[in-house]
Amino acid sequence: MxxxxxxxxxxxxxxxxxxxxxxxxxxxxxxxxxxxxxxxxxxxxxxxxxxxxxxxxxxxxxxxxxxxxxxxxxxxxxFPDAPGLFKGEGGMAAARFIEGWANGVLIPAVAPLIVKDIHDIACDEDRDYFRQSRESRFGKTLEDVQAGREERLEFFRGVLMPLRLMLRSQPFIGGESPLYTDYMVFATLQFSRVASPFALLDAEDPVHEWFERCLDLHDGLGRAMPAAV
Amino acid sequence: MxxxxxxxxxxxxxxxxxxxxxxxxxxxxxxxxxxxxxxxxxxxxxxxxxxxxxxxxxxxxxxxxxxxxxxxxxxxxxFPDAPGLFKGEGGMAAARFIEGWANGVLIPAVAPLIVKDIHDIACDEDRDYFRQSRESRFGKTLEDVQAGREERLEFFRGVLMPLRLMLRSQPFIGGESPLYTDYMVFATLQFSRVASPFALLDAEDPVHEWFERCLDLHDGLGRAMPAAV
Structure with a gap:
């Protein structure tokens, strides 16, 4: 099963x-x-x-x-006997806020930086659909959306501030070990790592160190998917 | 005691x-x-x-x-037998992320909109200290920091998106009832309500409804402090 x-x-x-x-x-x-x-x-x-x-x-x-x-x-x-994804009622409730941040802030901050790259790694059959749907959403070409991303990188890194401040206290959003809250945020940065060669994170940033820890989890499940080059 | x-x-x-x-x-x-x-x-x-x-x-x-x-x-x-502030280990861990958002995103978004008003409601003995420390931090006069706030209000309201998305699923960050996560965010908007007559929230915004619910909590503790006029 x-x-x-x-x-x-x-x-x-x-x-x-x-x-x-x-x-x-x-x-x-x-x-x-x-x-x-x-x-x-x-x-x-x-x-x-x-x-x-x-x-x-x-x-x-x-x-x-x-x-x-x-x-x-x-x-x-x-699967209540398997390791918990939320560690309690308060954890599940707060995860909804972090989902709101991941969906409403982080994804909209990442997507314009890599949207042309996503197009380029999409399957041939998907490219027309992807271009049309995203250009309609952004109101401009994928090339224009992505252009000038180097200048927008500092703003993007500022968006990660809640995570950066939290990492002063603990290694994961879940505390000492990762929970579903970590996966929601990790997934968005993994999206970029797999789809685009554009480096979102500064290697000196504690967020980068956290992301590397997440790549190693579960026998390196995240790291096993190659980064875009 | x-x-x-x-x-x-x-x-x-x-x-x-x-x-x-x-x-x-x-x-x-x-x-x-x-x-x-x-x-x-x-x-x-x-x-x-x-x-x-x-x-x-x-x-x-x-x-x-x-x-x-x-x-x-x-x-x-x-006081472990009194109502829990975090509802579990996952809730306390995730609260650190939400604290990062409140401190690193929300307070820096609110403060420039009301900093001159805070000065004006500060005690006479505190005003010189407040003006000097904040003007040094912002690099300009309190009046200049606050000027043009009407034009920045839409941006500010966008900052509340994680809360707004979350409120589609549940009435409080704590879930069905409030937890410390709600208080961290409420406290920042209460800061503005008490210090400044400038209306941060749109009355039609679900965030406004949540804030009103928070004002009613604990026998109306928040509401008992008059709003600035």
């Missing part, structure tokens, strides 16, 4: 989705075997019986769960 | 410190009686035996605890 994870893929089987990486890390945290099925953007509508617009989606013996948050909660409730 | 809370005060006994409000709400959450002793900026060096540079500081039967985070942890550990 291996769990199926429908996982966004690019060319050369790159797995870069910031939402799928949350589910992948959550499955690994729980010690669950899973089969991460490569899925192109344009294939999503056909997975797991159809009707899905986004991934991750998991299929656990016929129980289909969509949405990264719902997947984390499903895993926590279905 | 009432706990003494050394609490920053302005003229007309206004209590406006975003850090003292964290301690005040934490004490109320625990159901503890406390005496919030009005303390001017320029008196801080003399409180609780001396040696303190900032408040809040509490004195619990001779045990002196400084720093709002340390106070919350002290209360949680000293």
């Amino acid at each position: 291996t769990i199926k994870l429908y996982d966004l893929c690019g060319r050369d089987d790159r797995r870069f989705s910031p939402y799928c990486w949350r589910a992948r890390m959550a499955l690994a945290h729980k010690g669950l075997g899973f089969d991460a099925i490569p899925t192109r953007f344009t294939e999503i509508k056909d997975i797991a019986g159809g009707g899905h617009g986004r991934i991750p989606v998991i299929d656990h013996d016929g129980t289909v769960v969509a949405d990264s948050w719902a997947i984390a909660v499903y895993l926590e409730e279905t | 009432t706990i003494k809370l050394y609490d920053l005060c302005g003229r007309d006994d206004r209590r406006f410190s975003p850090y003292c409000w964290r301690a005040r709400m934490a004490l109320a959450h625990k159901g503890l009686g406390f005496d919030a002793i009005p303390t001017r900026f320029t008196e801080i060096k003399d409180i609780a035996g001396g040696g303190h540079g900032r408040i809040p500081v509490i004195d619990h039967d001779g045990t002196v605890v400084a720093d709002s985070w340390a106070i919350a942890v002290y209360l949680e550990e000293t």
